[in-house]
Amino acid sequence: MKKMNVLKGLLALAVVFLFAQCTDNKGTSTEASAPAVAGTNMKIAYVEVDSLLTKYRYWNDLNELMIQKEENIRTTLNEKAKELDGEMREFQRKLENNGFASRERAEQENARLLQKQRDLQQLQEKLYADLQAENQKNSLQLRDSINSFLKVYNQKKGYSLIISNTQLDNLLFADKSLDITQEIVDGLNARYTPSTKK
Template identity: 85%
Template sequence: MKKTKYILNAFVAFAFALLFTQCNQKNDSSATTTAPAVAGTNMKIAYVEVDSLLTKYRYWNDLNEEMIKKEENIRTTLNEKAKELDGEMREFQRKIENNGFASRERAEQENARLLQKQRDLQQLQEKLYAELQAENQKNSLQLRDSINSFLKVYNQSKGYSLIISNTQLDNLLFADKSLDITQEIVEGLNARYNPAPKK
């Protein structure tokens, strides 16, 4: 175990030393590139702040706004139906307390009808939210496809070997701001986006 630890420590120390010495060497070819190359390679790397991209990308904002409206409509529909059912159940309870049904069978029929209506409402809720979730997933795939297809075209002229996504320090703990291409990507995506006319 100790031997493995020493080997790992030596490897890490060697990697840092190599990285430090290569960063200090002046390389004329790196001066002509727009992004720094990884030490010892010709790899160009950049990153995109995903949170900033999503807040500024009009396509995503339009999709998000549409989904919020759909969710509000679902909530309104379900609340109206629940309020109606609640009123009917209170009326049923009032009739029970005041012997308002002609027979016990009639009260049982009304109770069964209200229970079925309650089950129907629950099924409607599950159905509507499942449809909303499926549409959310579809939108996420469309967003990813939109960004990926743009990056393929964008990178033909830029020549990056690797473009990394970063979400609030999710994977990327530190990066030089000169590697951040978020604004370029947002501008390119928004220039390419043609929103559908609003109804």
């Protein structure tokens, strides 16, 4: 579970950087309700990334799928480790009771169990590497989803700058009228069609 929390943190960090890149000002319309920086025509807004991630259904579905996959990996590894542990105990019992026909046979069994242990370790590394790769792919898809939405959204709104805000960001204060988080969440969720395959 610790690995998944780290992956979630990395994903949140990726989304933070995403908003720094989403300042494309293709729209030229200005709205009276959109705040502008005093003395300029620059329109600025911010998005609460934590709120966005908790409310965006696509992210929640991805997150649920990744947690399920991690749990499946953990279950598979635990079953194999339990099986190996049982075989090792049986080997130890037979060794203590002279249950092997020869020393060579005991050494062969020991070598087999050591190889099985190495195979289990390799399997664990592979499964978690695959999970991490899939999580990175999901992070890119999430970023692309938000980026493409913000480009369309900003054509109508005409912001010069959209800033991300998380609990650890440098944004110490912002007027709540600049917060467009709910608009972004609503727009993203309206575009999202859940996949029927899982």
